[in-house]
Amino acid sequence: MQTAAAVLGGSIALSPSAAAAAAPPSERFSERWWAVVQNSEEETTVPTLFVLDDESETTALEEMGVKNLRTTTATESPAAYGEVPVNSQVLYSLARGDVARTVLYAPGANPFWKLEHYPNRVFPEPSAATGYVDYAEFEQGIDRLVDEHGDMLRYRSVGESPGWLDREARSTAPKDVWVVELTNDVRDRESFAEKQKLVVTLGIHGDERSGAEAGMRLVEDVVSGDAESVASALDDVALVFLFPNPDGWAAKSPLLVDGRFRDANTFKRSTATGNDPNRQYPTAGWIDPAHHPAEPRGRNLRDDGAGVDEDVPEEPVDYTEQVPDSLAVVEHLRSYENVTWAADLHGMFASETMMELLSANHAYDFADAHAIFEYADRLRGRLDEELAPLLSERESVLTEEVKAMQEAYGMDERPPVPTEPFAAGTIFDAVGYSTTGGLVSWLALSEEEGGVGARSVAFEMALDNRLRGSIEYRPDLLDLQMVGHRTAIETLVEAATAEADAAVETPDGETTAFVAADALRASSADLPFVTDDGETTDEGDDERTSTAESVTVAPDDTATRTVTVAEETHSVSGRVRAASGAVDVDLLDPSGSLVRTYEGETLATSAKRTISFVVSDPTPGEWTLRLTNGVGGEATVDVRTTAATGDGSPNPLTTLGYEQRQYEVTPLDVVGPYRSFLDRSDAVTTVTTDDVSNGALDGVDNLVVPHGVGTDRDAYVSAIDDFVAGGGNLVLTDAGVELLGDLSADPAGSVDADAVSRATTTTAAVTERVDDSTLLSGTTPIQRELAKAGALGYVVDAAAAETPMYLVDPAPFESDGGDVAGWRVVRRQSDGGESDSGESEGDANASESTAKKVALGTLSGDAGTVHVVGSLLPAPSQSNLHPFGLQGHAPSHCGYTVLANALGHATPPSE
Numbered sequence: 001m002q003t004a005a006a007v008l009g010g011s012i013a014l015s016p017s018a019a020a021a022a023a024p025p026s027e028r029f030s031e032r033w034w035a036v037v038q039n040s041e042e043e044t045t046v047p048t049l050f051v052l053d054d055e056s057e058t059t060a061l062e063e064m065g066v067k068n069l070r071t072t073t074a075t076e077s078p079a080a081y082g083e084v085p086v087n088s089q090v091l092y093s094l095a096r097g098d099v100a101r102t103v104l105y106a107p108g109a110n111p112f113w114k115l116e117h118y119p120n121r122v123f124p125e126p127s128a129a130t131g132y133v134d135y136a137e138f139e140q141g142i143d144r145l146v147d148e149h150g151d152m153l154r155y156r157s158v159g160e161s162p163g164w165l166d167r168e169a170r171s172t173a174p175k176d177v178w179v180v181e182l183t184n185d186v187r188d189r190e191s192f193a194e195k196q197k198l199v200v201t202l203g204i205h206g207d208e209r210s211g212a213e214a215g216m217r218l219v220e221d222v223v224s225g226d227a228e229s230v231a232s233a234l235d236d237v238a239l240v241f242l243f244p245n246p247d248g249w250a251a252k253s254p255l256l257v258d259g260r261f262r263d264a265n266t267f268k269r270s271t272a273t274g275n276d277p278n279r280q281y282p283t284a285g286w287i288d289p290a291h292h293p294a295e296p297r298g299r300n301l302r303d304d305g306a307g308v309d310e311d312v313p314e315e316p317v318d319y320t321e322q323v324p325d326s327l328a329v330v331e332h333l334r335s336y337e338n339v340t341w342a343a344d345l346h347g348m349f350a351s352e353t354m355m356e357l358l359s360a361n362h363a364y365d366f367a368d369a370h371a372i373f374e375y376a377d378r379l380r381g382r383l384d385e386e387l388a389p390l391l392s393e394r395e396s397v398l399t400e401e402v403k404a405m406q407e408a409y410g411m412d413e414r415p416p417v418p419t420e421p422f423a424a425g426t427i428f429d430a431v432g433y434s435t436t437g438g439l440v441s442w443l444a445l446s447e448e449e450g451g452v453g454a455r456s457v458a459f460e461m462a463l464d465n466r467l468r469g470s471i472e473y474r475p476d477l478l479d480l481q482m483v484g485h486r487t488a489i490e491t492l493v494e495a496a497t498a499e500a501d502a503a504v505e506t507p508d509g510e511t512t513a514f515v516a517a518d519a520l521r522a523s524s525a526d527l528p529f530v531t532d533d534g535e536t537t538d539e540g541d542d543e544r545t546s547t548a549e550s551v552t553v554a555p556d557d558t559a560t561r562t563v564t565v566a567e568e569t570h571s572v573s574g575r576v577r578a579a580s581g582a583v584d585v586d587l588l589d590p591s592g593s594l595v596r597t598y599e600g601e602t603l604a605t606s607a608k609r610t611i612s613f614v615v616s617d618p619t620p621g622e623w624t625l626r627l628t629n630g631v632g633g634e635a636t637v638d639v640r641t642t643a644a645t646g647d648g649s650p651n652p653l654t655t656l657g658y659e660q661r662q663y664e665v666t667p668l669d670v671v672g673p674y675r676s677f678l679d680r681s682d683a684v685t686t687v688t689t690d691d692v693s694n695g696a697l698d699g700v701d702n703l704v705v706p707h708g709v710g711t712d713r714d715a716y717v718s719a720i721d722d723f724v725a726g727g728g729n730l731v732l733t734d735a736g737v738e739l740l741g742d743l744s745a746d747p748a749g750s751v752d753a754d755a756v757s758r759a760t761t762t763t764a765a766v767t768e769r770v771d772d773s774t775l776l777s778g779t780t781p782i783q784r785e786l787a788k789a790g791a792l793g794y795v796v797d798a799a800a801a802e803t804p805m806y807l808v809d810p811a812p813f814e815s816d817g818g819d820v821a822g823w824r825v826v827r828r829q830s831d832g833g834e835s836d837s838g839e840s841e842g843d844a845n846a847s848e849s850t851a852k853k854v855a856l857g858t859l860s861g862d863a864g865t866v867h868v869v870g871s872l873l874p875a876p877s878q879s880n881l882h883p884f885g886l887q888g889h890a891p892s893h894c895g896y897t898v899l900a901n902a903l904g905h906a907t908p909p910s911e
Contacts, residue, residue, distance in 0.1 A: 025095040026103075032255075033105040035168040037086060039254040045083035047130065049106035049114055050099070052078040060099045065090040070111050070130070074119065077101065081111030081130065107252070108134035113141065121224070123216045126475035126482065132209050132267075133216060135175065135250045138243075141216070142180060149223035152234070154187060155180045159328020161247040162272040162321065164256035172272070173256065175246030177325050179332060182219055183238035195238045196496055197336045199454065200489055201344040202241060204278050204439060206248015207267040207471060210464045210478060211345025214485035215241050233493050240336065244329050244439070247271040252471075266470035269610070273322050274548075274577070274638060276610065278344075279435065280326045281442035282884045283361070284449055285791040288614060289544050289655055289881055290573035290642035291437045292317055294326035300659055301450070301884075307331065313657025316544045333443070333452055341496050342443040342454040345485050347464025348431070350402050350415030353782075354391060355383065355484040357424040360456040361434060361788045361796075362444035363887035365673030366896045368455050370502065370908060373893045375457075375495040376424035382487050387421040390480050397476050398463065405467040409582060418462045421484075425782040426892050428763050430460060434788070434796035441791075450661070450884060459488055502908030504900055506683040512702035512903055515736075516668045516686045517709035522793075522876040522886055523664040529651040536659035541568070542646035544655045552636045553583050553629040563623045563641045565590075570650050571795070571880070572618045573642045574625065577610040581635025583627045585611050590621025614797035616880070644881060652883030665888030667706055667734075667873035674896075678905070692719050702729045702903045705736035706873040721745045724864035731902045733869035737806035740868065747861030750816045755809040757853070759826045760801040763789045764871035764895075766822030766855045773821035775856055775867065775901050776894075783894035784822075786872050791890040793877035802877070805870040807853035813868075821898075822856030824870060856898065867902040869895075 024034035036046055045067060052058070055078040058071050066082035080100075084090060094103070106114050109129035110122070122141040123133055133141070146153045156179055163174030185191055203212035219241060221227040222234075230239070243249070250256060251268040271277050275292060282295040297303045298311035308327050312319050319327060333339070348356075357376050364372070391398070398417050406414045428434045435441070440458050445451025461481050465471075506512075524530050529537050553559045565572060576585050587596035596613050629635045644650045652658050668686060675684040687696045689710035697703065697719055710716040717739070724730050725745035732739055741753030764787040771781055789803040790796040796803075807824055814820065827850050855870035872895050876886045891899065900907050 028100060029095075029103045030105065032168060033103050036105050036254050037084070037091065039167055040086045042086050045085050046105065047107045048082055048084045049104040049111065050080045050082065051102040051104070051115075052080060053101055054078065057099045060097070064093040064097070064099070068130070072112055072117060072119065075112065075115045075117045079112060079115060079117075081106060107131065108137035110137065110141075113137045116140070116144070118144070121220060123220055125217070126213070126479040129473075129475060131473045133213060135246055138216060139176075139178070142178070142219075145220060145223060150187070152184060152186055152223050153180065153182055153219070158332035159325060161245070161325045164247060164251065164272040167255045167257060175250055177246060177328050178243045180219060180241040180243075181238060182222060182234070182241065184234040186238070192238055193337050195236060195338065196341075197238050197240055197339040198492055198496055199240045199242060199333065199339060199342040199443065200492075201342070201439060202243050203249055204244045204344060205269045205276075205346060206245050206251055207269050207466055208347030208461070208464050209267060209471065210347055210461050210481035211459070211485050212243065212249070213478060214482040215345065215489070217482065218486050218489060227490070229490050230493050233497050237493060237496055239489075239493070242329065242333075244325060245271060245277045246325075248277070266466065270577070271325060275322060277323075277326060278439055279437040280323045281330065281437050281439050282450055283437055283441045283791075284445055284885045284887050285361070285793050285882055286436050286795055286880045287656070287883060288436050288573050289571060289644040289650065290546070290575060290612075290640065292319055292322045293437060293656065293658070293884070294319060294323040294330055295450070295658060295884070296327045296331040297450075299653075299657060301661055315657055316546075316655070319657075329439075330442070336452065339443070339452040339454045341492055342440055342456040343488065343492055344440045344456070344458040345488070346458055346460050347481075348460040348462055349465050349467065350405060351418060351460075351462040352416040353420045353423045354387060354418040354462045355422050355488070356430040356460045356782075357422070358427045358430045358458040358460065359425070359893060360440040360444045360458070361427060361436070361438065361790050361890070362441050362456065363788070363791055363890040364444070364455075366504070366677045367673070369891070369893040369896050370677070371495070372455055372457060373424060374502075375491065378495060379488060379491045380422050380424070382491055383421040383484065386487055387480070387484050390483060391418060391421060394476060394480055397474070397480075401463045401467055401474065401477060408468045423782040424780065425894070426785045426788060427458070428765060428785045429782050429894075434763050434790050436790050436796065459485065461485065503679045504677050504908065505679050505906040507904055510683065510701040510904070511699060512684045512704065513687045513697070513700045514668055514671050514684070514704045514706070515692060516666070516688055517707050519709050520668065520707055520875045521664065521666040522878055522888070524660055524662045524885070525664070527649055527660060527878065529653070530660055534662050536651070536653045538651070538653050542644070542651040542654040544642060544644050546640065546642045548638065548640045550579070550636060551627060551639055552634060553581075553627050554634055555629055558626060558628045560627070561625045561639055563625070563643070565618050565620050565623055565643060566645060567620050568645055568647055569618055569620065570616070570644045570646045572615045572623065573612070575610060575612045575638075575640045576625070576627070577638045579636045579638060581629065581633050583629050583635050583637055586626040586628070587613060587615075588624040588626065589619050590623060591619075612797070614795050614800055616795055616800065616802065649878050650881045652881060655881060656883055658883045660883055661885040663885040665876055665886055667875060667889045670873060670889040670891065689713070689716050692716055695719070697723045697728070700728065702731065704731045704733065704899075704903075705739055706734045707875070708735035708738045711739055711742055717742045724748065724861070724866060727863040729865045729867075729902075729904065731867045731869065731899070733872040734804065734806060734874050737808065737868055737870065740808065740866065743866075745861070745864065747816055747859040747864070748866050751808065751812045751859075755812045757807055757809075759805050759807055759824065759853075761803045761805050761824070761826075761871075762801055763796055764803050764805060764874060766870075767825040768823040770821050773819060773856070775821035775858060775898050777901055778897045778907055779894045783892070785892050786869065786895035786898065787874060788890040788892060789874065791887040792874060793880055793882050793886045794874075795880055803871065804874055805855060807855055807870050808857070808868055810852065810854055813854050813857060813859070816859055818854070818857050818859045820854050820857045823852050824855035825850055825852050858902075869898060869902065872899060
């Protein structure tokens with residue numbers, strides 16, 4: 001493709017040190033407009049504002065070939081908006097003619113915003129808009145709304161983005177990270193501090209636009225009196241709208257390019273440093289060494305005063321250069337008091353479900369988990385009324401978008417068309433992978449853990465991404481997406497102001513005991529690099545090394561890149577991100593064996609437009625990334641690799657530059673919060689293995705065993721056997737499932753020890769549900785994850801298998817009348833072990849023999865009952881990088897509900 005510069009005989013240098021671009025050929029052309037034209041591909045169009053001397057000039061513009069003309073005479077001079085084709089004939093006519101007094105670059109939704117002309121509203125409805133709201137248009141528009149409604153609206157810049165290189169300015173162009181506060185008497189800061197804060201994050205991925213579009217318009221509607229359900233709550237609630245990724249938003253401009261001067265002519269997921277901004281937050285649990293967690297309190301994790309602290313690390317990376325925006329976001333959000341809820345609005349590719357709620361990867365207590373899914377139920381009811389009819393009415397629009405996606409990416413099978421309005425689950429439940437470093441997961445952390453203590457969720461909206469490689473404006477689709485996002489925000493306000501007095505009902509007089517064990521406890525004091533007084537030393541050889549390069553792969557060609565893995569390498573992380581086109585990715589170990597493969601899951605069709613992987617304890621030697629372009633058209637990808645070395649858990653000080661946050665946790669930390677959500681405070685207690693051996697189960701009705709400690713003691717096993725034989729209700733979870741093979745009492749007697757196995761999995765989830773089972777009562781079909789392993793320190797890479805699950809062979813289980821509620825499909829390994837079945841993205845060994853095993857189920861006898869929960873309260877892992885601490889337990893809403901069902905506890909009904 002030629003640029004306009006070539007068409008008109010001009011030139012444009014692709015280096016910041018080169019000579020400036022040619023001056024406009026007409027003094028009527030603004031320099032910005034001409035620079036955009038010069039750097040646009042031939043036959044594309046440039047959104048243009050013409051300031052006219054006479055309205056009749058629009059006829060001449062139309063005759064020249066300017067498209068989609070709109071006019072106004074309400075401004076000081078007549079004006080016209082149109083899309084100028086970048087071709088020699090049109091440009092020559094404009095340059096040589098005398099039509100229009102001034103020609104301006106005018107991207108955005110309101111065609112006349114540069115003249116500060118707002119005929120109906122600041123941010124027009126999608127059907128009246130000429131495109132997505134431009135970043136600069138938003139700045140001007142929100143400033144106007146603040147001028148008109150200063151008693152309700154306040155906005156401020158909290159920091160800056162890294163900034164793309166600007167071709168016209170010949171320098172980087174950082175953008176402000178804006179926060180908009182909406183409440184009554186917003187400038188009364190004492191009153192503001194006392195109100196509930198609801199944080200709504202818009203556009204953290206710049207190529208997912210519908211959330212930001214909905215949020216801006218809702219702000220305008222509230223201050224204009226057109227959103228009473230929100231406005232009526234603003235005496236008690238303050239909405240905080242955060243726009244955290246201005247780089248991804250502004251990237252649509254042809255004048256903005258990345259550090260290698262690659263065109264950035266569409267909205268982008270990443271910031272200008274190439275980082276995914278939703279992976280760079282200081283979350284508890286496992287941190288991928290390839291990420292840049294933004295902790296503004298610096299190396300020592302202690303606040304030294306206002307603003308980003310001076311001891312923010314500069315090595316192994318300079319965080320103030322890589323993630324200045326995320327540092328600013330964390331610093332600012334910590335300044336708010338009483339943040340109760342947070343919602344992060346995202347977009348995804350094709351899905352059968354139009355909108356999905358994702359609960360954060362965090363150790364919520366049962367009350368918070370229930371509140372989140374009560375909110376989800378409330379939202380489901382509203383979306384059934386408001387969004388479901390639109391899916392039927394606009395089926396042809398949705399189908400057209402899906403067809404375009406299939407054609408753009410050369411997909412053999414057509415992706416699904418959304419037919420269901422809503423589903424809710426964890427991140428893994430909704431999108432099939434889990435994350436670390438996410439904004440909502442950081443927001444959910446308590447203040448003591450470095451967060452703000454919010455009930456946090458994310459939303460994914462279907463068909464809101466690069467469906468055609470770049471993003472085209474479709475008002476009929478955007479309008480539908482905005483209905484979903486707006487309804488989610490309005491319902492969030494309702495949830496925040498609703499009465500919350502629900503409690504789990506327990507049978508009168510019944511008592512539940514959890515068996516505790518010191519072996520489950522994890523403490524930062526046990527880490528080899530932490531001193532007795534809690535300080536982190538920089539001794540040892542732990543370090544992080546990274547590589548980054550751009551690779552171009554011709555059609556039907558293959559390129560390879562190698563990574564040398566040294567001895568005592570703890571893990572290797574990799575990321576392949578599509579800049580243009582698509583490739584399939586294979587990872588081979590030093591022997592040439594295929595370890596990860598993304599064949600058929602090309603970059604362009606992945607929901608993240610990025611393939612990432614983590615290999616723990618990699619074999620030393622030369623690893624190979626094989627990139628194959630079988631889609632057609634030249635593909636350019638960014639390849640980054642990061643290796644963390646160290647014997648045992650990597651030292652965060654030498655690996656990332658941060659000291660270790662202190663912690664002491666155990667899975668049994670779940671008992672206190674669970675007890676507080678019950679209708680009787682005496683309904684739950686804890687006992688030790690010695691207590692069990694010494695008769696503590698007398699008077700206990702339900703017993704939860706989450707570990708295998710004590711199974712080598714006859715008195716302990718016999719006491720539990722007698723408990724079941726006497727009519728007790730036994731819940732075996734995690735390593736406690738192994739106890740099943742030691743019991744002889746009905747109904748467990750026919751399951752011997754060989755029938756129980758330990759498998760390593762990507763996360764603690766069932767592969768298949770039995771939806772009508774009692775254990776899963778009160779959950780929804782999408783919910784499969786039982787515990788969020790990343791918060792506990794386990795690697796949750798899509799193709800990694802670290803999280804332990806304890807499973808039972810189906811034959812003896814079912815022969816004894818067992819009722820299966822959930823299955824896990826695992827792969828039999830050559831060493832006799834079991835791991836994920838290959839369902840997960842990237843697993844290269846999916847074709848190996850598999851087995852289907854019981855992960856959830858119930859054995860009912862004449863007297864007692866035994867429930868099996870393959871993973872719910874796994875012991876935290878200290879084996880991986882976790883600078884910001886560990887959480888001791890992290891059951892999902894589904895996991896809590898399974899536990900309550902197993903104990904015979906009745907969860908509160910939803911609204």
